[in-house]
Amino acid sequence: MDRPYAVYESPDIPSKKFTVVPGNPRYETTDGVTTRPSDHVLNAGQIDRDKPSEPKREADGSEQFTKLSQLRMNLTGLQDDINEFLTEQMDVAKAKKAKLDSLEQDARIEEEINGLLDGKDDD
Amino acid sequence: MSEEITGQVRTYVTDNIPITLISQGAEAVVYTTPIHPYLPIDDSTKGEKYIIKYRPHKRYRHPSIDQALTKHRTVGEARLLSKLSQIEGLQVPKLIACDVYNGCLWLEFLGQDLPQGAGFSNLKNFLWMHAANDPYSNVVRETLLKVGHQIGLLHWNNYTHGDLTSSNIVLVRSQIVDGWEPHLIDFGLGSVSSMVEDKGVDLYVLERAIMSTHSEFADKYNAWIIEGFSNVYKLQGKAGQKKLDELLKRFAEVRMRGRKRTMIG
C-alpha cells in the first residue's frame, strides 16, 4: 500500500517533504502528540470526550490493522511532524519580527523626542 | 407613530401650545409649533414656526438609565448648541428654551420643502432627488463641499457631532446665491473633544451613512465632503495642514479598523 506523504513549500523553503517512517511508533497510533487537548484546559478540569477512537483490527483475527486505521495512524504521525515543523517556523518568524519591531520602536521614540524638542503638541 | 408619545407631549406643553409632528427620530420626536415660549404674538412673530424637540421616556430601558440619559443628553445638547452658535460661519439651529428634566428643547425652525414633492430639505432627500436625473450636478457638488465646510468648522473648533448622517444635515435656501446652505442639526450625541479619534470616528460614521443610503454615488459624494472639510483646515496655514494630515490619517485607520476587525461568529 502507498503511504501518505506531504510537501511544504514557501518563499523561504523551496520544498520540504514529510514521509512516514515505517516501524516508528509515532506513525502507529491515532493519539497524536500535537493533537491532544491543550494542558491549559486539562488543568482546569476538562474531561476529554473528543479523543480519537482506537485503530481497528481486521475481523479475520489476523491482528492486522484495517486499511483505514493504518491510514489514520500514518496521518496522525505526519500531522505531528507538520505541526512541529510549523511551530518552529512560527518561532523563527516571531524572532525576526521582534528584531524589526525593536528597530521601529527606537525610530519612533527618537522621532517623538525630536518632535517634543521642536515644541510638538500631542493631541 | 405612537399616540402615547404625542399624548405625553400634549400633557406636558398643554393645549395652549398646538404641536404638529414632523419627525420621529430614534431618540427624540420633533414637532413644530407657531408659539414662541416668551415672545408675544405680534406682526414680527406671526407666521413663524418653531421646533419643539422632545425626548420621550423609553419604556424599553430601565427607568434609571432612561432618566439619566434624558437629562444628560438634553443638557448636553442645549449647552453645545449655545456654544456652537457663537462660532463664526457655523450654522446650527438657535436655542430658544430648554427643560432638561422633561427632556424638552425649544429651537429655531430650519429648512423647507424641496421642489417636485421630494420631501423635506434634508441632505438625504436632496441627494435622492438629484440621484434620479443628475447625481453629479453642480448644485450637488457645491452643497456637499459646503457640508464638508460645516463639519470642518465644527472639528476645527474641537467639537464633534456623534451622529452625522444625511438626515441630520438640513438645507436652507441661500439668501445670497442660488443654492443651499447646509445646517447641522441634532447634537444629541455631540460633545466637546479635541481627540483625533473622535473626529475620525465622526467622519467615518458619515462616510458609512452616505454609503448605506446613497451607495451608488457614495465615492464621489464622500470625496466632495472631505474636500470641503479639508479646505477649512488648509485655511489655517501650516498648523491646520498638520492637524488635517493627522486627522485624515486617523480617519483612514478608523476605516481600516472598522472593516478589518476580526469577526468571529
Add this chain to the structure above:
Amino acid sequence: MVDLNTVSPKDPAKRYYLALGLEGSANKLGVGIIKHPFLPETGAAAKDNSHDCHVEILANIRDTYVTPPGEGFLPRDTARHHRNWCVRLIKRALLEAGVRDACAELDVICFTRGPGMGAPLHSVALVARTCSLMWQVPLVGVNHCVGHIEMGREITKAKNPVVLYVSGGNTQVIAYSDHRYRIFGETLDVAVGNCLDRFARTLKIPNAPSPGYNIEQLASQCKNKETLVELPYTVKGMDLSMSGILAYIDSLAKDLFRGNKANKVLFDKKTGNTKVTVEDLCYSLQENLFAMLVEITERAMAHVNADQVLIVGGVGSNARLQEMMALMCHDRARGRVHATDERFCIDNGVMIAQAGLLQYRMGNYVKDLSETVVTQKFRTDEVYVSWRN
C-alpha cells in the same frame, strides 16, 4: 424579479432540492439537512420568494465544545472537537433525514467559509471538500452572518426587517439594500456575546449550556431591580463600544470575588456589608448592554424607515433582549420584533444550508476547490445577495 429555479434539481422528477449544511466557525459544530420544494413561478413570473422558500428541516443536529467554568475555548481544542465529531454528526443527520444515498440525493453541500476561528473553520471545510469529492456533489461556501440572516428570515417570514445580529463574535445592525446586507452600526471593539462570556469567566459562571444563558438566569433572580449598578453607556452614533464597560464590570466582579472591602460600589463604607450581589451585576450588565443594542437598532430603523426587527445570533435568544426590542418596535411604529428560538438562533448547520441553497439555486457554487479556502475575516457586506430583489 428573482428566479430561484435557475438550476434544476438533481433529479428533476423529484421537484425539490436537498442541501447539507456544515457549520463550525466557533465552538458549536452543526449539521443540518433541508429541503426546498421547486417553486411553480419561474422566469419572468418569479417573485422575490427568498424569505418564503417553504423550507422543510429534515435534520438539525448540534454538538457544542464546552470548557470548564472560567475557561474560554481555544482554537486548537475546538478544532479537535469538530474533527472528532463531524463525521458522526453527518452520519446521524443523513439517517435522521432519511437520506440513504447521499451521492444520488443531495443537490449541494454548504459549509461556513467565514468569519470565525481559523482552525475550527478549516477542519469543517476539509470535511465538506471530502464529502463533495466522494459523492460528486457541488459545494457552496457561506458567510456565517448571512446564514443567520437567511435562516431568521425564512423562519419568521419577516419582510425586509432591520437585522440585529448579536453573537459571541459579532454585534451588527444590518439593513438590506441593493443586493447587499449593509452594516449600519456595529461594535467598535468587542462583541456583546464576547463581553458576556468574559464577564462570566471572571465570575466562574458555568459555560454549559452557554455563559449568556446562565447570566440571563442569574439576572432574572436579581432581587433589587430598582437600583442599577451604574455602568458606562457608550453609544457612538449608530455604533457602540463595549470594551470600557467590560473592563469596568470585570474589575467590579473581581473585587466582589476577592471581597475587596475598599470598593465603595460593592461594599457598605461603614458596615462592610455587601451591597451588590452577583445577580445584581448580571442584571445591571444586561440592562445596560441591551439598552444600547435597542437604541442603535432604533436609530437604523429611523434611518431606513423600517417597522420590523429581526434578531439573530446566539445572544438573540435572550428573552429580556427580545422583550426590550418588542417594546421599542411597538412604541416606535406599532411594529414588531421577530426572533427565533435556540434551534435557529444559536449557530447551526441548517442556517448554512439555507443561505447556501439559495445561493446554489441562483447558479453560484464552487467551480474550483481553491475557492473553498476559509477566511477568518469575512464581512457581511462582502456577499453579493443575488437571491433578493
